[in-house]
Amino acid sequence: MARPQRVQIREVGPRDGFQNEPEHIPTDDKVRLINALGRAGFTRIEVASFVRPDVIPQLADGVEVLDRIEVPDDTKLMVLVPNSKGLDNALKVRDKFHEVAIFVSASETHNKKNVNRTVDETMADNDVMAKRIVAEGLDCAAVIATSFGCPFEGKVDLGRVLDLAERFAEAGATEIGFGDTTGMCNPAYASEFFAAALDRLPGVEVTAHFHNTRGQGLANAYAALEAGCASFESSFGELGGCPVPAGSTGNIATEDLVSMFHEMGVETGLDLPRVIEAAREAQSVLGRKLTSHSIVAGPIEWAASPR
Amino acid sequence: MARPQRVQIREVGPRDGFQNEPEHIPTDDKVRLINALGRAGFTRIEVASFVRPDVIPQLADGVEVLDRIEVPDDTKLMVLVPNSKGLDNALKVRDKFHEVAIFVSASETHNKKNVNRTVDETMADNDVMAKRIVAEGLDCAAVIATSFGCPFEGKVDLGRVLDLAERFAEAGATEIGFGDTTGMCNPAYASEFFAAALDRLPGVEVTAHFHNTRGQGLANAYAALEAGCASFESSFGELGGCPVPAGSTGNIATEDLVSMFHEMGVETGLDLPRVIEAAREAQSVLGRKLTSHSIVAGPIEWAASPR
Numbered sequence: 001m002a003r004p005q006r007v008q009i010r011e012v013g014p015r016d017g018f019q020n021e022p023e024h025i026p027t028d029d030k031v032r033l034i035n036a037l038g039r040a041g042f043t044r045i046e047v048a049s050f051v052r053p054d055v056i057p058q059l060a061d062g063v064e065v066l067d068r069i070e071v072p073d074d075t076k077l078m079v080l081v082p083n084s085k086g087l088d089n090a091l092k093v094r095d096k097f098h099e100v101a102i103f104v105s106a107s108e109t110h111n112k113k114n115v116n117r118t119v120d121e122t123m124a125d126n127d128v129m130a131k132r133i134v135a136e137g138l139d140c141a142a143v144i145a146t147s148f149g150c151p152f153e154g155k156v157d158l159g160r161v162l163d164l165a166e167r168f169a170e171a172g173a174t175e176i177g178f179g180d181t182t183g184m185c186n187p188a189y190a191s192e193f194f195a196a197a198l199d200r201l202p203g204v205e206v207t208a209h210f211h212n213t214r215g216q217g218l219a220n221a222y223a224a225l226e227a228g229c230a231s232f233e234s235s236f237g238e239l240g241g242c243p244v245p246a247g248s249t250g251n252i253a254t255e256d257l258v259s260m261f262h263e264m265g266v267e268t269g270l271d272l273p274r275v276i277e278a279a280r281e282a283q284s285v286l287g288r289k290l291t292s293h294s295i296v297a298g299p300i301e302w303a304a305s306p307r
Numbered sequence: 308m309a310r311p312q313r314v315q316i317r318e319v320g321p322r323d324g325f326q327n328e329p330e331h332i333p334t335d336d337k338v339r340l341i342n343a344l345g346r347a348g349f350t351r352i353e354v355a356s357f358v359r360p361d362v363i364p365q366l367a368d369g370v371e372v373l374d375r376i377e378v379p380d381d382t383k384l385m386v387l388v389p390n391s392k393g394l395d396n397a398l399k400v401r402d403k404f405h406e407v408a409i410f411v412s413a414s415e416t417h418n419k420k421n422v423n424r425t426v427d428e429t430m431a432d433n434d435v436m437a438k439r440i441v442a443e444g445l446d447c448a449a450v451i452a453t454s455f456g457c458p459f460e461g462k463v464d465l466g467r468v469l470d471l472a473e474r475f476a477e478a479g480a481t482e483i484g485f486g487d488t489t490g491m492c493n494p495a496y497a498s499e500f501f502a503a504a505l506d507r508l509p510g511v512e513v514t515a516h517f518h519n520t521r522g523q524g525l526a527n528a529y530a531a532l533e534a535g536c537a538s539f540e541s542s543f544g545e546l547g548g549c550p551v552p553a554g555s556t557g558n559i560a561t562e563d564l565v566s567m568f569h570e571m572g573v574e575t576g577l578d579l580p581r582v583i584e585a586a587r588e589a590q591s592v593l594g595r596k597l598t599s600h601s602i603v604a605g606p607i608e609w610a611a612s613p614r
Contacts, residue, residue, distance in 0.1 A: 003495070149607075184607060186570035187529045188310070214607065215563030215600035216570075218522055219529040222494045249604055256522030263493035263523075291598070293522035297556055300456075300491060300521065 001195070001228035006267040008231045010044035010207070011037050011254055013282070014065075015080055017239025019049065019058050020250075021286065027061045029285045031068045036281055037236065038071030040274035045071065046078040046101065046233075050086035066096040078141065082115055087129050091136060100133045101177070102126050102168075103143035106161045107150030110181070114145070123167060130171035141175040142168035143209070148193065149184030158193060162200045175205040177233060180220065183213020183249065187223035194227035207231040210252050212238060212291075217252035218260055225266070232257060237279040237290035253292030255279050263300055272299045308502070308535035313574040315538045317351035317514070318344050318561055320589070321372075322387055324546025326356065326365050327557075328593065334368045336592045338375045343588055344543065345378030347581035352378065353385040353408065353540075357393035373403040385448065389422055394436050398443060407440045408484070409433050409475075410450035413468045414457030417488070421452070430474060437478035448482040449475035450516070455500065456491030465500060469507045482512040484540060487527065490520020490556065494530035501534035514538040517559050519545060519598075524559035525567055532573070539564060544586040544597035560599030562586050570607055579606045 014034050018025055037045055047069065048062030066077065078099040081087045090100065104122045105111035111119050126142065133140040147161045165176045178197065185193075190208070197206050208224040208231070210217040221232060235251035255275045258268050276294055283290045321341050325332055344352055354376065355369030373384065385406040388394045397407065411429045412418035418426050433449065440447040454468045472483045485504065492500075497515070504513050515531040515538070517524045528539060542558035562582045565575050583601055590597045 183604065186567055187526075188571040212522075212600060213604045214566045214570075215519075215560060216525045216529075216567040219494075219526040219567060222523075222526040222529065249600065253522060259521045260493055260523040260526060263521075264495040289596075291600075293519060293556065293598075297490065297520045 001198070001226075003226055004228065004230035004266065006230070006269075007225070007261060008044065009042070009254065009257065009268050009270065010046060010078065010231075010233045011042045011236060012046040012209075012233045012251065013037075013235040013237065013239045013254070015046040015049050015059065015078075016251060017235040017237070019056050020239070020241045021058055023286075024058060025285065027064050027068070030061070030065050033278060033282055033285065034065065034069045035071065036274070036278040038069070038075050040278055041270045043074055043269065044076050044078065044099070046080065047097070049080040049082075050090040051080075051082050063093055063096075066093060076139070081129065083125055084129055087132060094136060094138070097138075099139040099141055101141045101143050102129050102133070102173075103145055104164060105145040105150070105181070106156045106164060107146040107153045109152040110146045110150050113152070123164070126168065127171045130168065130173055134172035139175070140173045141177060141207070142173035143177040143179055144168075145179040145181040147178035148180045148189060149182070151182045151184070158196060162197060165197065165201055165204075169201060169204045173204070175207055175231070176201060177207040177209050179209040180211050183211035183217070185210060185220045186216060187219040190220040190223040191227050194224040194229045198228050205231050207233060209233040211241070211250065212252045213249050218256060221252060221257055222260065236275060237282045237295060238292040239282065239290065250291065253279070253294065255294040256292050259294050259299055308505070308533075310533055311535065311537035311573065313537070313576075314532070314568060315351065316349070316561065316564065316575050316577065317353060317385065317538075317540045318349045318543060319353040319516075319540045319558065320344075320542040320544065320546045320561070322353040322356050322366065322385075323558060324542040324544070326363050327546070327548045328365055330593075331365060332592065334371050334375070337368070337372050340585060340589055340592065341372065341376045342378065343581070343585040345376070345382050347585055348577045350381055350576065351383050351385065351406070353387065354404070356387040357397040358387075358389050370400055370403075373400060383446070388436065390432055391436055394439060401443060401445070404445075406446040406448055408448045408450050409436050409440070409480075410452055411471060412452040412457070412488070413463045413471060414453040414460045416459040417453045417457050420459070430471070433475065434478045437475065437480055441479035446482070447480045448484060448514070449480035450484040450486055451475075452486045452488040454485035455487045455496060456489070458489045458491070465503060469504060472504065472508055472511075476508060476511045480511070482514055482538070483508060484514040484516050486516040487518050490518035490524070492517060492527045493523060494526040497527040497530040498534050501531040501536045505535050512538050514540060516540040518548070518557065519559045520556050525563060528559060528564055529567065543582060543599075544589045544602060545599040546589065546597065557598065560586070560601065562601040563599050566601050566606055
């Protein structure tokens with residue numbers, strides 16, 4: 001497949017990144033950082049999660065964040081809901097976002113440890129949720145976690161993952177995100193996987209969500225791109241990870257992904273210096289050195305006069 | 308070109324990595340770290356540089372290091388020489404190493420700033436050195452710095468780089484390393500570049516030396532591999548960089564590269580847990596957190612029970 005000339009990048013740091021931070025991030029800081037991301041040109045940002053605040057206290061201020069952020073009108077805001085109860089809560093503020101993410105783990109063990117239900121139970125709920133989301137006029141994006149491997153079960157069958165994807169599509173999801181939750185994908189498999197997924201899911205937006213657990217996240221993104229994938233998720237500052245198992249490190253860094261794509265001549269619509277600015281601001285809010293590389297080096301244009 | 312099933316990886320940390328460290332590393336520590344690398348299965352390690360000690364004091368103990376390390380008999384040790392004077396000094400201890408690296412920058416400006424000579428002057432000296440190295444029965448590996456771009460001149464012409472490579476090969480170099488000195492390569496260009504280089508240099512070992520300046524080093528390595536490249540250089544712990552310009556960050560991390568290749572089913576002959584152990588030991592010697600990812604996550608086999 002020919003390399004896509006333009007890709008979509010959804011910034012997931014404000015949800016997927018922040019939820020893994022051990023220290024509470026003040027709402028003011030979250031709002032400021034999301035506004036900075038909006039100025040960087042993101043048309044898709046995942047900003048909140050309607051989960052139980054006792055489970056993920058870091059995201060308990062989701063509604064306040066949605067209320068207070070100021071992003072351009074064409075920015076689609078996404079919220080994540082784990083179950084119908086979460087969707088009920090989200091729909092109470094239905095006019096504050098545009099996309100709803102629902103999810104399942106392809107691996108039975110990971111799903112059980114993550115949401116304490118079987119895959120079948122989760123999918124039954126997901127079918128109902130997808131239909132409700134579509135009926136509300138919202139975009140439904142389904143996420144399949146551990147798509148490329150499970151820390152508990154090892155390799156996850158490609159056919160099983162694509163069966164789940166098809167079921168989501170039939171229920172009304174217009175986008176399916178394949179999550180490398182604990183960073184077990186490699187570029188050879190990414191190439192094979194996305195060729196198969198794009199072939200199996202015509203008319204559905206196929207999104208790659210890689211982690212940089214052992215440093216090969218951008219190699220996976222490149223391989224997926226070469227296979228025809230044109231939609232990606234990433235996290236500024238390389239924030240994020242996965243609570244299960246402990247020790248899983250972060251998402252791929254948005255600024256590194258954008259830099260790679262721009263250097264290859266692939267358009268993202270993003271203003272890279274502003275993405276880096278937002279990541280540096282996150283670094284200052286969190287008070288520790290973040291692990292993205294562009295945050296240190298800056299865009300390639302700065303190479304001649306490093307700052 | 309079919310993906311190589313087996314690759315060579317040269318560990319360059321003890322030279323390319325250590326020389327960029329601001330604090331002096333005691334000789335005892337260098338010896339212990341190189342011995343640990345030998346135990347990890349490297350058959351190629353770059354260990355020393357015959358440069359003026361007032362220019363790079365960190366490597367002033369090169370001969371003592373060569374004297375004291377204990378690595379398996381099949382480990383080929385490489386030394387770097389910048390000019391004929393350096394080669395004279397290296398040949399005084401000729402039986403302590405097996406490979407000699409000579410180099411030039413493809414970019415005129417970078418060459419001038421790095422070694423204060425024109426490319427023509429450097430190449431005239433390199434021609435003489437290559438012949439002397441071969442006459443001594445040693446392997447001559449030529450390195451072309453700034454092969455993929457120059458921080459001062461921008462894009463570097465591919466034809467110019469390959470002309471230099473051919474001249475090195477004619478002078479007796481059996482290996483040509485293409486160095487992404489300041490991390491300006493991207494995977495699309497790596498793919499094009501290595502296809503052209505392998506085509507133009509039959510019978511010569513073509514080696515990729517990438518940096519991870521903006522996080523895409525492993526994507527470049529994957530692209531080079533897919534183009535048929537089967538020889539790589541990397542640095543444990545992601546140590547290294549380039550003194551010109553200041554701010555250029557490190558090489559690709561050996562442990563991340565090895566992990567990616569092993570996960571893809573590409574053999575390296577290396578013992579990954581031992582590579583990680585050596586990188587963690589380097590971290591402890593240098594007293595700061597190094598930037599490789601596998602140093603935190605461990606090999607994929609540890610994912611189920613993170614340490």
